[in-house]
Amino acid sequence: MSKILSTVLLLSTVLFSVPTGAVWPQPRNLQSGSSAVKLSNGFDISLTGIHNPPSDLVDAVSRTKTLLKNDKLERLVVGRGAADSALVSKAKSLSKLTVSLEKGAAANSITSEAQKPIGSREESYSLTVPSDGTPATLTANSTLGLLRGLTTFGQLWYESGGSTYALDVPIHIDDSPAFPYRGFMLDTARNFFPVSDIKRTLDAMSWVKINQFHWHVVDSQSFPLEVPGFTDIASKGAYSSSMVYTPNDVKDIVAYAGARGIDVMVEIDTPGHTSVISKAHPEHIACAESTPWSQFANEPPAGQLRLASQATTQFTADLLTAVSKMFPSTLFSTGGDEINVNCYTQDAETQQDLSASGQTFEQALDAFTQATHKVIEAQGKTPVVWEEMVLDHNVTLSNETIALVWISSANVKAVVDKGFRLIHAASDFFYLDCGGGGWVGANPNGNSWCDPFKTWQKSYSFDPFANLTAEESKLILGGQHLLWTEQSGPSNLDSIVWPRAASSAELYWSGAGGDVSSALPRLHDLSFRLQQRGVNSIHLQPLWCALRPGVCDLTA
């Protein structure tokens, strides 16, 4: 009766018929039928057999029910919902989704599960939606897995003629992520984003099962983070008193993320990208706002921590300790990118410090790095660094250190060869800001340094294991899209991020090798669902094409 398709077969049918099973990211194991089922008026989701369910799980159930009611997404086929009316009129009514933990699984909060060390988060789940009106069931080994399953369940439903229905039932899904790290990075220093923008972004991230928010919170341009004990940096270095994340804002964001299965890795980039600290602590910053900026930094304003100074090293260690205490994550990024040597060469204080200690610049950088990483580790956290710290400098890094490759995906193998775990963040695939033209002034013909625009197809087609042996591949934790915000702010946050960031979310959840042709109809579906949910995700094609999978292909 029901046609059971393997995931592979399902993908190939998507190509040649209407898109079905538009879950994003694609579950790793999906069996589906050819019937429909609709939600009964009294449809409910019940937590079964979970003693004292954690409040964030109860909230996740409640949010899922709200989405089922409010999404009102019409299917993307010619005729829209009307095309399904015959099937829907015969469909049985589903009155319940039963949610339970596997025997012996602990009913911890989603938040605590999401904040576990990378590699030890349990996100798998099993979901069954029958066609006969008997209850749907969702089980998992953790509340985090249940959240992922609820997210999938919430994407199965369409609206037409007053009915909320799913197709391709019966559905059985056994799902788990291919990679433990699936992230998104936002820079809130070049331009500021209110907490509400970050929360909306976290919602969208959770809907595509991204589990890591990499928060590049401060940089040379502004320091919007109010750090206990260091409040003068934000009070003098934020763009304004209203453009600050207070400790309560941070708690709010971390809790909001955690409840959505997302851990927050903060980054305090050091020793470069710190110019603005000079506003409160000029004694700690070399070449602050020196000109011409291009001789002292990759972008204005110039300014770097005086890494050869013991006082500055202590100041930095204390600052990192204080920031560490604001974030429960076991990951903490200390940055380390784009260190400008000329800044230090021209800085009399740094040169004095070096000659007093008899250290070379690289030796001083090593000591600075060891001192600052030590305090991170003392807080139970793993340091995360940009690739230069591994490839360009001679610093001692713990084997546990994780590297972000950003300059080029061609550098992945070199980092892995040094034995470090790695997060893909390469500009040639995952930089959302590329292709918007040069932003530096007095440069009428300037284009982005990382042209062209990185399309969703480009990132979706990335091979995380290119040129790596099986053994080396074990060091790949996953990857992320990144938004540097020289040309972004609240007004274009959604449109520059979505749905593109969803392409890496699927790459790292479902695994590499996905096909852009079969993905596109599901990505259209996701993009329209995001719009229904208040996220300004953009159109990827004319609606004419979105309604006709494959017909606007290059070869059609």
Add this chain to the structure above:
Amino acid sequence: MSKILSTVLLLSTVLFSVPTGAVWPQPRNLQSGSSAVKLSNGFDISLTGIHNPPSDLVDAVSRTKTLLKNDKLERLVVGRGAADSALVSKAKSLSKLTVSLEKGAAANSITSEAQKPIGSREESYSLTVPSDGTPATLTANSTLGLLRGLTTFGQLWYESGGSTYALDVPIHIDDSPAFPYRGFMLDTARNFFPVSDIKRTLDAMSWVKINQFHWHVVDSQSFPLEVPGFTDIASKGAYSSSMVYTPNDVKDIVAYAGARGIDVMVEIDTPGHTSVISKAHPEHIACAESTPWSQFANEPPAGQLRLASQATTQFTADLLTAVSKMFPSTLFSTGGDEINVNCYTQDAETQQDLSASGQTFEQALDAFTQATHKVIEAQGKTPVVWEEMVLDHNVTLSNETIALVWISSANVKAVVDKGFRLIHAASDFFYLDCGGGGWVGANPNGNSWCDPFKTWQKSYSFDPFANLTAEESKLILGGQHLLWTEQSGPSNLDSIVWPRAASSAELYWSGAGGDVSSALPRLHDLSFRLQQRGVNSIHLQPLWCALRPGVCDLTA
């Protein structure tokens, strides 16, 4: 006492000090001082000596007062509004702006002035804002000029500490546009935009004194225009019944535009770009949805009017007549771009029609064009065509015909050499969609055909008279930015258009030769003001740079 600066001097001071006089587009003749003035609590704008002022002028005054109250824009300098507090505390209060027509000028509605033929619209005005608290005065030769002056007046004001103030007073402006045509084109066929999006765009257009909305309302993908007598085309060819502009919507949009000094030039692209008409009238469309689409059209779906058929020619003429009656503008675009000859070669009906009449394809196109232009002209309108009609085909065009150059700015001279008036719309400078990556499916490495992204600096630096003699230059009416919407919709309309479209608005109002360095601080100011007014204009630089003119220049 007051320092009077010429425009040129003002521009150079902008470069090296805080930006002042951030009016956009830059007035052509501006004298300013160095004092401040603030609005009194009872500030009012009075229409003086205008008997029975037209209601759209009264409304424009009322909107200006609302903007003065609501903009609350802080100045973009380090310290923001606080930097001006000393000056503002000493400032006199301005209680009145007196608005009057020059002696003998007719008090016509703004709308009727805006809808006059291109070249005969009177948009000049004079504005004086004293520093001593005596009334400001605005005079013009037409209500349309008064609207332009009110727009300028509305851009002079900043907010800080509860005061609304202007700097650089006394100000005297004598202003008028360099070019009669300053446009913006929106495609509402690839993806649909609700009326509210169009109105918000018209507001933003009017704030930068754009006077022409080129509405590419229909295309091969959808036909969202309900045309009296031809309602079946929209009922079968719109994306949905809710994605249609009814005759009342059109009236609403035309009136909204007119009241804001904007004329609406509709485009019904013919004979290509008409595939969707086949849904209601398959008899009139050749190669409708033929595959592979790339052999029959530049983008899917293929389909063109059967131009060799007398019945189709009559149908098209009748359709154009009916659409003409919906729009009061004296401009009407019949398109004429990207005609695919293979579509007609493969179409048996067209081949029969050609052999029956003994015409070549070009002769048939000529007859079709003459017939359709004749009905446009019979409605008192001037036909506007894309450049191919002038350069690639052998059709008879009235000398009055206006050509839009889109393929390349390199084609401008060839069009002008044929004696036609011209609107700049070249993809290499003014296409807002370029640089977003390829949108055609199954094309993982596809980029835009018109890469790279066109920055505001690029369009701002365009020379409208390049390679033209003084005599030829007289044929240049102006130009516009254009948004084709394969990858756009309501979710990214503002962010893809603003503030970039403002760069051509200034180019064609203030004249060519503007300098990107002195323009940038004013453009930042405009972009933030647009945001305050509800338009999601994007950030062009980190706020750090926006607060420090010149400091983020390439050479700084």
